[in-house]
Amino acid sequence: MAQQRSEDTRKQIMTTAVNVFCRSGYDAAGVAEICSLAGVSKGAFYHHFPSKKTLFLAIMQQWLTEVDNRLNALRQPNVAVSDTLMQMAHTIGTVFTEASGQLPMFLEFMVQASRDKTVWEATIAPYQAYQYRFAHMLEEGKTEGSIREGEDAQAAAWVLIAFAVGMLLQGVVLPETADWETIAGRGMGMLVESMQRSNK
Amino acid sequence: MAQQRSEDTRKQIMTTAVNVFCRSGYDAAGVAEICSLAGVSKGAFYHHFPSKKTLFLAIMQQWLTEVDNRLNALRQPNVAVSDTLMQMAHTIGTVFTEASGQLPMFLEFMVQASRDKTVWEATIAPYQAYQYRFAHMLEEGKTEGSIREGEDAQAAAWVLIAFAVGMLLQGVVLPETADWETIAGRGMGMLVESMQRSNK
DNA sequence: AAAAACCGACCGATTGGTCGGTTTTTATTA
DNA sequence: TAATAAAAACCGACCAATCGGTCGGTTTTT
Known part of the structure; x- marks a missing residue:
């Protein structure tokens, strides 16, 4: 597939974020924590999501x-x-x-x-x-x-x-x-x- | 009254905190902001509430x-x-x-x-x-x-x-x-x- | 004079977000 | 098919700002 990797990373970030948001709430959930649990760097995160x-x-x-x-x-x-x-x-x-x-x-x-x-x-x-x-x-x-x-x-x-x-x-x-x-x-x-x- | 001032300060902090908590939520609400709006110092805050x-x-x-x-x-x-x-x-x-x-x-x-x-x-x-x-x-x-x-x-x-x-x-x-x-x-x-x- | 109330500068930790650089993928050639 | 250049994806050290909380000292009340 074409941009398969990119899509995978995006999904991975989103599904991981759901778990972290559920546990800690939006404010307390850290971008760094989401990245860590998703196995993705901060650079990748902000490549997919502006904020x-x-x-x-x-x-x-x-x-x-x-x-x-x-x-x-x-x-x-x-x-x-x-x-x-x-x-x-x-x-x-x-x-x-x-x-x-x-x-x-x-x-x-x-x-x-x-x-x-x-x-x-x-x-x-x-x-x-x-x-x-x-x-x-x-x-x-x-x-x-x-x-x-x-x-x-x-x-x-x-x-x-x-x-x-x-x-x-x-x-x-x-x-x-x-x-x-x-x-x-x-x-x-x-x-x-x-x-x-x-x-x- | 005896400890009138202390009581006033405490009430003032609590009523102000309700407004700030409502607007920003618990996590986003800052102790400094609450103190500022309540017209009270951080020292007074932590004198009345441990956290x-x-x-x-x-x-x-x-x-x-x-x-x-x-x-x-x-x-x-x-x-x-x-x-x-x-x-x-x-x-x-x-x-x-x-x-x-x-x-x-x-x-x-x-x-x-x-x-x-x-x-x-x-x-x-x-x-x-x-x-x-x-x-x-x-x-x-x-x-x-x-x-x-x-x-x-x-x-x-x-x-x-x-x-x-x-x-x-x-x-x-x-x-x-x-x-x-x-x-x-x-x-x-x-x-x-x-x-x-x-x-x- | 003792105690309670209050002050605000300060601290370590953490935050969302940035950025220069590297790796991987894609498109274009020969 | 192999070589190559351009683009997209990714990396992680770093930053300014902000956080909850502390503490030595001052003012007010008892």
Whole structure:
């Protein structure tokens, strides 16, 4: 292959950086440490990334598109919206066991987004897109019949995301404290149940 | 008063530190900057706090007891548990407008707890106490009649906390993006509604 | 006069980032 | 295919800036 080595080095830096960022956080993570663990010199690092922040943004971008793909794959036609939501809750549950090592990265994204304007702008757009997608899905559920008319799709979408975010955060801070997979399912079940029935 | 000046200095350092921690985060916040903004010398700082981490823990402790008091004040006898929960959701909503400036501190607590063992141990106990209290409250709701029998109080308590945490986090990262007060109410309404009715 | 509170210059360690030079890959010839 | 020059990738010693924390001395309170 042509520029195979260059690509390998770049990937190596990024995957190593994820681990270091997870363990130490963005600020405490040193470029020198990342380079050392990645088996790469500082020169190579700054050849691929203009700055530490650029590396962070690259990792974030990759993560956001990954999540986007997962969500796309989950939503299938001919399946009731309520069932899709339950399936999503189950997926969140599996994330705890699968990617538990990389979970703190999610926290780090939030923290940096709340502080750095550049990071925030890179986060806000996809994040709102998630909300938009959920709201759209709920509207589908209405016409389809699995979601009651009268439900405020916009607000409900935010509620769903808040719950998901809260679950992820608890999984990061309190792993092994509870059976998060079961709880994620129960919580989503409660929300879906409420959206199905007519309230009064 | 006796040691009035000393007390003033200590409070001044703590309140200033909250602002700096919120803006820059724990790692990026410099002791020198905190001292400068607080109008206090470094000598005074280290006279009151053995280290930066000690200061952080002191702030956290104060925050946790504050939350504890709020929760205690909210739970009144002779009021249905479901109503208390709705009242709590409303309180969360007001937090967004009241303490929006200090909200990022909550994020910082989570981040540090997930990384530093000392901070984690100081957080985990009160946090689980919250869950225990909610579970207990839900059990009360059962005997009282406002919560259906059969509801898993332990799991439901975690769901409630996850939702609250997620709401707070969204308020930090995306202020002014949505009417969080309304959404907090709607989400809690959904959860409470599900816990009231018998599902199937 | 003793003790507590406070001051700020100073220190070793570490940080993100730079830069002149070397090695490896690619493109272009003969 | 071999030789070669240009470009890309990589190296690591080095730097200015900043960090948390110290300490001998001064001021204020008891």
